[in-house]
Every structure is written in C-alpha cells, then in structure tokens.
Amino acid sequence: MNLFEYDPRQVELKWQKVWAEHNAFRAVEDPSRPKYYVLEMWPYPSGTLHMGHMRNYTIGDAVARYKRMCGLNVLHPMGWDSFGLPAENAAIKSGTAPREWTNSNIAQMKAVCERFGFGYDWEREISSCEPEYYHWNQWLFLRMLEKDLAYRKRSRVNWCPQCQTVLANEQVVGGCCWRHETTTVEPKEIEQWFLRITHYSDALLEGTNELAEGWPERVLMQQRNWIGKSRGTRVKFGIAQMQGAALEVFTTRVDTIFGASAIVLSAGHPQLERLLEGVPGRGAIEGQLKAMRQKSMRAADIATAEKEGFFTGRFAVNPFSGGNIPIWVANFVLADYGTGAVMCVPAHDQRDYEFAEKYHLPIKIVVQPINGPPVRLDRMSEASTEPGKLVDSGPYTGLTSDEAIVRMAADAKTKDFGESETTYRLKDWGISRQRYWGTPIPIVYCAKDGVVAVPDDQLPVRLPENVKLTGEGQSPLASVPEFVNTTCPKCGGPARRETDTMDTFVDSSWYFYRFTDPHDDRAAFAKDKAAYWFQIDQYIGGIEHAILHLIYSRFFCRVMHDLGMVKENEPVKRLFSQGMVHKDGAVMSKSKGNVVGAMDMADKYGCDTARMYTLFAAPPERDLEWSEQGIEGCSRFLNKAYRLIAKHADRIRGVETDLSAKTDFAVATAKEKLLVRKAHKTLKRVTNDFEVRWHFNSSVALIMELLNELQGQEPLDVEVSPMILKRVLEILVLMLSPITPHIAEELWEKLGHPTGLLNVKWPAYREDLTREEQVEVIIQINGRLRGKILVDDGFSGDETINQALKDPRISVLIAGKEIVKTIVVPKKLVNIVLR
RNA sequence: GCGGAAGUGGCGGAAUUGGCAGACGCGCCAGCCUUAGGAGCUGGUGGCCGAAAGGCCGUAGGGGUUCGAGUCCCUUCUUCCGCACCA
Numbered sequence: 001m002n003l004f005e006y007d008p009r010q011v012e013l014k015w016q017k018v019w020a021e022h023n024a025f026r027a028v029e030d031p032s033r034p035k036y037y038v039l040e041m042w043p044y045p046s047g048t049l050h051m052g053h054m055r056n057y058t059i060g061d062a063v064a065r066y067k068r069m070c071g072l073n074v075l076h077p078m079g080w081d082s083f084g085l086p087a088e089n090a091a092i093k094s095g096t097a098p099r100e101w102t103n104s105n106i107a108q109m110k111a112v113c114e115r116f117g118f119g120y121d122w123e124r125e126i127s128s129c130e131p132e133y134y135h136w137n138q139w140l141f142l143r144m145l146e147k148d149l150a151y152r153k154r155s156r157v158n159w160c161p162q163c164q165t166v167l168a169n170e171q172v173v174g175g176c177c178w179r180h181e182t183t184t185v186e187p188k189e190i191e192q193w194f195l196r197i198t199h200y201s202d203a204l205l206e207g208t209n210e211l212a213e214g215w216p217e218r219v220l221m222q223q224r225n226w227i228g229k230s231r232g233t234r235v236k237f238g239i240a241q242m243q244g245a246a247l248e249v250f251t252t253r254v255d256t257i258f259g260a261s262a263i264v265l266s267a268g269h270p271q272l273e274r275l276l277e278g279v280p281g282r283g284a285i286e287g288q289l290k291a292m293r294q295k296s297m298r299a300a301d302i303a304t305a306e307k308e309g310f311f312t313g314r315f316a317v318n319p320f321s322g323g324n325i326p327i328w329v330a331n332f333v334l335a336d337y338g339t340g341a342v343m344c345v346p347a348h349d350q351r352d353y354e355f356a357e358k359y360h361l362p363i364k365i366v367v368q369p370i371n372g373p374p375v376r377l378d379r380m381s382e383a384s385t386e387p388g389k390l391v392d393s394g395p396y397t398g399l400t401s402d403e404a405i406v407r408m409a410a411d412a413k414t415k416d417f418g419e420s421e422t423t424y425r426l427k428d429w430g431i432s433r434q435r436y437w438g439t440p441i442p443i444v445y446c447a448k449d450g451v452v453a454v455p456d457d458q459l460p461v462r463l464p465e466n467v468k469l470t471g472e473g474q475s476p477l478a479s480v481p482e483f484v485n486t487t488c489p490k491c492g493g494p495a496r497r498e499t500d501t502m503d504t505f506v507d508s509s510w511y512f513y514r515f516t517d518p519h520d521d522r523a524a525f526a527k528d529k530a531a532y533w534f535q536i537d538q539y540i541g542g543i544e545h546a547i548l549h550l551i552y553s554r555f556f557c558r559v560m561h562d563l564g565m566v567k568e569n570e571p572v573k574r575l576f577s578q579g580m581v582h583k584d585g586a587v588m589s590k591s592k593g594n595v596v597g598a599m600d601m602a603d604k605y606g607c608d609t610a611r612m613y614t615l616f617a618a619p620p621e622r623d624l625e626w627s628e629q630g631i632e633g634c635s636r637f638l639n640k641a642y643r644l645i646a647k648h649a650d651r652i653r654g655v656e657t658d659l660s661a662k663t664d665f666a667v668a669t670a671k672e673k674l675l676v677r678k679a680h681k682t683l684k685r686v687t688n689d690f691e692v693r694w695h696f697n698s699s700v701a702l703i704m705e706l707l708n709e710l711q712g713q714e715p716l717d718v719e720v721s722p723m724i725l726k727r728v729l730e731i732l733v734l735m736l737s738p739i740t741p742h743i744a745e746e747l748w749e750k751l752g753h754p755t756g757l758l759n760v761k762w763p764a765y766r767e768d769l770t771r772e773e774q775v776e777v778i779i780q781i782n783g784r785l786r787g788k789i790l791v792d793d794g795f796s797g798d799e800t801i802n803q804a805l806k807d808p809r810i811s812v813l814i815a816g817k818e819i820v821k822t823i824v825v826p827k828k829l830v831n832i833v834l835r
Numbered sequence: 836g837c838g839g840a841a842g843u844g845g846c847g848g849a850a851u852u853g854g855c856a857g858a859c860g861c862g863c864c865a866g867c868c869u870u871a872g873g874a875g876c877u878g879g880u881g882g883c884c885g886a887a888a889g890g891c892c893g894u895a896g897g898g899g900u901u902c903g904a905g906u907c908c909c910u911u912c913u914u915c916c917g918c919a920c921c922a
Binding site: 217218221222225226228230232249250251252253264305307331332333334337338341342343344345349350351352354423425543546613616617618619622623624625627629630631632633634636637639640643685688689692693695697698700701702703704705708711776778780782783784785788820821822823825828829831832833 | 836838839840841846847848849850854855858859860861862873874875876901902915916917918920921922
C-alpha cells in the first residue's frame with residue numbers, strides 16, 4: 001500500500017480495534033477526579049440510521065473526547081428506548097415478534113455507532129424493553145402509588161383511533177394525534193392510571209429559573225407555557241329558580257365582575273344536563289348543544305372558528321351585585337381549563353366583547369384607566385383590558401384593579417361564595433396504554449381486595465412473549481389468560497392483572513440514572529453511583545422533546561429526590577438542542593425519501609470525513625443542509641493532512657518534542673515563528689470554541705487554515721527545524737482528535753508516538769506564542785479604510801499615531817486639512833477625523 | 836393575534852468585546868501536471884467604474900446613535916419556531 005495514501009476504512013478499523021482492546025471508553029467512578037457526564041438522548045431503535053440521526057451523536061462524541069482530553073472522568077453511555085408502537089405495528093404487519101424486530105434494529109444501529117467510532121461505554125448499554133430495565137419502571141410506579149403520586153381514575157381520555165390507544169395531553173397536537181397528524185383524537189371514558197405531576201407544578205415552574213443558565217430559553221419558555229400557571233379567583237354564582245344549585249367560574253379579573261353580562265359554559269360542562277331540566281324549549285336547546293359538541297370535535301379549525309353560542313334559558317345570580325344574568329353555552333369556552341365556565345365581561349375582555357357584539361349582550365364599563373381619557377361606550381370598538389380604577393362597582397367603586405381583586409377575593413371567602421385560586425394548564429399524566437409492547441403496570445384486581453399492588457419481591461411483572469397481535473380491540477394482554485389470571489397477593493384468591501402497559505415516556509424519564517449503575521439487580525441504581533455522576537453535565541437532543549420528555553424527566557427527578565434516591569432537584573445542568581439535518585430543502589426522513597445513509601457515507605468517505613462534515617457544515621444549533629459536494633471538501637482536507645504528515649514523517653519521527661517547553665524564539669527563523677504563532681493562535685481559538693462557543697464549524701475552519709498555512713510554507717524541510725515542525729503538526733493532530741479521532745490516531749502514530757492518543761492531554765496554548773512582534777494597524781480617515789501599517793507590538797497609542805501620520809499615502813490625504821481628532825485602538829486601528 | 840429566533844456573495848457559512856465584511860468550504864474561471872481525470876498543485880472569484888493605480892456601492896428595506904455599525908436603538912418587510920379563544 002502507498003504510505004502517502006489515506007485509506008479511511010483501514011485506519012478506522014485499526015484504531016477501533018485498539019480502543020476496544022484498551023476498553024478506552026469505560027467509565028469508572030473515581031471520587032478523586034472531577035467527572036463529566038455527557039449524554040445524547042437515547043434513540044428509538046427504528047432500524048437504519050441516516051446522517052440526520054448522526055449529528056446528535058457526533059456532537060456528543062466530540063465533546064466527550066475533548067473533555068476526556070482535558071482530564072475529566074467522562075461518562076458517555078448509550079442505550080435504546082426500545083418499547084413502543086412501531087415494534088408492535090411491525091408485528092401486526094409482518095408477524096415478526098416485537099422483541100425480535102426490536103433487537104435486530106438495535107444490532108443494526110449499534111453497528112452504525114461502532115462504525116462511526118463513537119466512544120461509548122458499551123458495558124453500560126441498556127434497553128428499556130428488557131425486564132432488567134422495566135423491573136424498575138414498575139418499582140418506581142409502586143413507590144409513587146405509595147406516595148399517592150400514582151392513582152387510578154375514570155376519565156375522559158384522548159383516544160387515537162389509528163393507534164387504538166390513549167394519548168397523553170402532550171401527545172395531542174392541534175386536536176390530532178402526534179403520530180397521525182390527520183387523525184382527529186376522540187374523547188373516550190375509561191379507567192386510567194395517572195401520575196400526579198401536578199403535585200410538582202410550582203416546583204417545575206420555579207425550577208425553570210434555576211435552569212436558565214444552562215438550558216435554551218425557548219425550551220424553558222415552552223415548559224413555562226405548558227405548566228400555564230394563572231392566579232385568579234373562583235366565584236360561585238347561584239342559579240335563579242334552582243335552590244342550592246350553583247355554577248363556579250374562574251377569572252383572573254374578578255375586579256370586572258360588576259360588568260358581567262352572562263355566564264358562559266363550555267358545551268361539555270358537567271352541570272348542563274341538570275340546568276336544562278324543566279327549561280322551556282329544552283328540546284331545541286339540546287339540539288343546539290349536540291350540534292356544538294359535534295362541531296368542537298373538528299379540532300383543526302377550533303382556533304379560527306367564529307364564536308357561537310346559545311342561551312340556556314337559565315339565569316345566574318351575581319353574588320357581588322345580586323343581579324341576574326343569563327347562562328349561555330359557547331364554543332370558545334374550554335371544558336378542561338379552570339372550571340369550564342367563565343363570566344362574560346364584554347367591556348373588559350376581547351373575546352367577551354366579540355361574543356356580546358354578536359349576540360347583543362349588554363356591555364357595561366366598570367374599570368376606567370388611571371391615566372388617559374376615560375373609555376366611553378359609544379366610542380368603543382374593542383374591549384378595554386388594561387387594569388385601572390373601578391366604577392359602577394358597588395362598594396368597590398374607586399379601588400384600583402389590584403386592590404379590588406384582593407378585597408373581592410377576601411369578601412367572597414368570608415361569605416363563602418369563592419376564593420382566590422391558582423390554576424394550571426398542566427394536567428396529571430395519564431400513563432395507561434392499551435398496547436402490548438410496553439411495561440406492564442404492576443397491579444392486580446381482586447374481587448375481595450380490590451386494587452392490589454404487586455409486591456416488590458414479585459417484580460418484574462414480565463411481559464409475556466408469543467402474544468398474537470391483531471391491532472384491534474382493547475389491550476392485547478387481555479387476551480393472554482396465562483398473564484391475566486393470577487392470584488391476589490393479599491388473599492391468595494383468584495385475581496386479574498392490569499392489562500394496560502405504561503406510556504414509553506416513563507422509560508425515558510429516568511434512564512440516565514440507570515446508566516450510572518446499569519446492571520444492578522437489587523435497585524434501580526445505587527445512590528452513591530448516581531451521586532457521583534449526577535447531574536448530567538451536558539445533555540444533547542432534538543427540540544421535539546422540549547416539553548414531553550424533558551418535563552417528565554424533571555418530574556421523575558423530583559419524585560426520586562423526595563424518595564431519597566437522588567440529591568439533586570434537576571437532572572440536567574446543561575441542555576443543548578441541535579438543529580435538524582436537511583436534504584434537498586426538507587428535513588431528512590424516511591417518509592420524504594431524502595435520507596443519506598450513515599453507513600453509505602462511512603463506506604464512501606470514511607466516518608471521520610462524515611463526522612467532520614457534520615460539524616463543519618453549520619453551527620450545531622442551526623439546521624444543516626447536507627451536501628454531497630460539501631462533504632468532498634472535508635474528504636480532501638483529511639487527504640491533504642494525511643499526505644503532508646506522511647511526507648514529513650521520516651524527518652521528524654524520532655525528534656523529541658515537549659509541548660510545554662518554552663520555544664526559543666530568539667534563534668527561530670521567520671518561518672518557524674510564523675508557524676508556531678499560527679498554531680498557537682489556532683489552538684487558542686479552537687479551545688475557546690470547545691469550551692464556550694460550541695461552534696465546531698469554526699474549529700474545523702481554523703484547523704483547515706492551519707493546514708493551508710503549512711502547505712503554503714513548503715518546503716517545510718528548509719528553515720524549519722524538525723522539532724518545530726513536529727510540534728506544530730502535533731497541535732494540528734490533537735485539535736483534530738475529538739472531531740476525526742481515527743485519522744488523528746493514525747497521524748499521531750506517524751509523528752512517532754507509538755502508544756496512541758488515549759492518554760494524551762489537550763494542549764494548552766501559550767499566550768506569548770500567539771503574539772506577533774509587529775501588528776498590522778489599519779488607518780482610517782473619517783472612518784474609511786485608507787491604509788495599513790505595521791507597528792511594534794509594544795507601541796503606545798501616540799507612537800502608533802505618529803507612525804500613521806508619517807505613512808506616505810496618509811500624509812498626502814491629510815495634507816492641508818485640519819485634524820479634528822484621532823482615535824486609537826491599540827494594535828487594531830487609527831481613525832483620523834478631518835475638517 | 837401574542838411571544839421568540841433569524842435574514843451576510845452563486846451556495847453552506849465566518850467576523851469572539853462597536854474596529855479591515857465575506858475567514859473556511861462548495862461551486863465557478865484560468866493555468867500547471869497528466870495517455871487520461873470525478874486525482875493533485877498554483878492563481879483568481881461580492882457588485883459597479885477603470886488599462887492600471889485606485890474609487891464608489893455593499894450584511895432584507897428605511898431611519899437613528901457613534902470618529903466608526905453585520906454587530907446597538909427605532910421602524911417596516913420576509914422566513915422559521917412556539918402558543919393560539921387558558922377566562
């Protein structure tokens with residue numbers, strides 16, 4: 001083989017073998033060393049991987065390798081989020097058992113990860129569909145049950161007719177299934193298991209402030225939005241001619257209650273049936289109600305739908321004013337927020353205003369601005385929503401909105417018709433799924449003892465294999481008698497197992513803890529191991545998990561904290577969301593048919609090239625357009641680097657270098673100084689890119705520049721000592737090593753280091769070696785570039801100005817003009833302001 | 836509608852703290868080498884004027900602050916993302 005020819009495949013296999021032999025990426029707890037836990041979100045094993053998937057892991061691996069070089073004890077594990085619908089769907093379609101299908105996909109994906117040389121500690125590999133893992137899902141569920149954080153209730157759920165299962169609120173997007181965007185979610189009433197995430201509503205909200213330093217603002221914003229905390233007042237309205245009956249409304253603006261001209265209920269309000277009893281014209285009203293309920297199904301146009309409503313025939317009594325106002329039903333009131341009923345104050349709420357205009361409800365102004373002209377009914381074209389001073393509001397007239405809200409809530413409380421209240425949009429997390437391929441919920445139903453938890457020593461409740469999957473009807477497990485029929489742990493009598501399985505988001509809510517102690521068969525994880533590795537120093541994943549996965553994970557962390565299992569309140573210190581990979585202008589995806597296969601790229605260019613291009617094509621947070629021509633550039637670069645080092649290898653191989661030794665610049669040639677400065681300047685900026693900026697695209701560009709400089713200074717065996725050349729090339733190779741680790745190892749060896757890169761430190765740049773003896777200073781006249789001069793590095797401002805004024809070109813331009821002032825930025829520029 | 840991010844050559848992008856706009860790469864042009872090139876090497880490549888030196892214009896549009904603005908402020912437009920009757 002030609003020694004000057006770079007053969008990626010051969011180089012990559014060679015070094016992957018060496019790493020494997022040395023267990024190079026095994027992480028071991030070591031309290032004497034600082035740790036660094038870097039994690040990419042574990043993937044669902046869907047089969048082959050394309051370059052869109054690889055970006056995440058490439059970023060993570062570069063960071064892990066860099067941190068390792070900096071001397072940190074790095075934990076960088078990988079596992080498989082291997083429960084979930086696709087395996088089951090594949091089974092229905094092709095008859096392959098879900099476990100078989102899943103494990104074959106895992107094998108494929110692992111092969112890609114290995115092919116790309118990602119430095120994972122494979123001894124810590126976990127897979128959520130294995131009983132060794134889901135055992136602890138069940139165990140955690142039982143702990144939550146004990147703490148009343150898991151409970152069962154009959155409730156209306158979001159049912160996806162395609163998935164044939166229940167969806168969490170988070171899995172409903174615009175009224176449709178998150179996985180079937182054209183399938184409208186239907187409401188259905190069934191018994192469900194819930195996790196009481198709302199117990200932590202405030203904690204999770206408060207926690208976002210603590211995360212502000214390390215998490216992207218938009219993720220925190222989405223989470224705050226999702227929690228949707230709102231302070232207001234709950235007020236009970238009596239109902240005319242119905243003794244003892246009452247309707248509750250929730251409002252943030254109780255100060256406007258004297259302006260209420262109706263109570264408006266959602267079409268799904270539970271009290272509607274009762275209200276309509278004995279109302280004249282009931283039949284017609286129920287017809288309207290039915291029509292509205294059907295219409296509200298069509299979720300797509302809920303947002304844009306015009307406000308519609310009808311009068312129920314009943315009146316409510318305003319507890320503050322004693323006045324009677326009509327009770328309406330309208331499509332713009334949400335059933336599952338607040339109390340599902342609102343007071344309609346047209347003058348001070350835009351929606352109410354529009355509604356009142358349409359149905360000619362009275363509009364009464366009860367709040368006037370503190371500053372500015374008063375609002376007048378005859379000039380009103382929209383609601384006046386600003387707080388102000390109350391008018392026409394009985395005993396509260398004259399108070400400010402803020403004062404009134406406090407006073408009214410207190411009065412309502414005293415007179416027992418309301419109180420101040422905080423509501424959240426966040427709902428408890430329904431985890432029951434009528435599916436097979438998930439964690440069995442460890443519960444038994446006994447005729448005598450009712451709902452009974454499976455005792456810890458009977459865990460895991462194993463998912464039976466060889467289950468016939470049809471995709472129809474209810475939970476597949478219900479049709480497996482060996483599974484369903486069991487004995488009650490309490491009384492020993494016959495009992496039935498719960499046949500629903502857990503939402504797979506349960507699996508991913510705590511998996512990162514399992515990585516700290518992946519094979520523990522007595523506990524989910526050992527407390528001291530988790531304590532050593534946690535928090536996750538850097539978590540990397542797609543923005544699509546901004547709400548679901550990340551808020552559930554935060555919830556689980558808090559639960560485990562309260563169970564005394566972990567120290568921290570938040571599992572993830574820093575979160576990074578990488579951009580998506582596009583091809584031909586669209587996100588790379590199997591369904592769009594624009595995927596670039598990861599293995600194909602590794603075969604064609606080598607994985608180092610593919611990794612490098614992934615980092616080079618765009619900064620990591622931005623979307624990246626994959627270009628076949630673009631990757632060629634990286635391929636060329638690595639070839640050039642290889643050739644250059646191979647060419648000079650003989651001359652420098654045996655030379656001793658010491659990267660920390662002081663270079664004696666006094667005897668250095670101009671060429672040597674130039675190369676050393678370029679190397680250290682590059683090193684300084686690349687270090688900064690890795691430490692703070694995370695702009696690996698710029699790191700790659702800088703390394704390319706350094707190579708260009710080396711090439712430009714050929715012949716490098718003239719006026720460059722072997723020692724200096726070797727040192728510069730070493731810096732180049734070390735900077736490459738987190739990005740393109742295989743070729744870096746190979747080149748490191750060529751430079752005369754037989755023991756590999758695994759224990760080599762990231763080089764420290766030396767500030768003194770980045771400095772030039774002379775610096776170029778630009779000269780501006782009136783802010784326009786008019787010349788450049790070289791000045792000594794140590795020059796003062798005055799000396800610089802003097803030299804600038806002496807410059808022949810400048811002196812011509814300023815001749816005969818008056819210098820108003822000069823601005824000097826040392827080592828950068830002089831600006832001479834004329835006239 | 837509300838909130839957020841962004842807009843720089845033919846393309847991906849660089850410019851770290853208000854200080855040489857376009858680094859680096861792709862593409863393109865010219866040359867060298869070669870039996871050959873989807874290899875390698877050298878040079879050029881924002882627009883306009885000019886033989887050149889050089890000049891003018893230029894970071895979505897308009898305005899402002901400043902000696903100096905891609906960067907800060909105001910405003911308009913466009914794109915992407917999030918929320919979308921949350922009472």
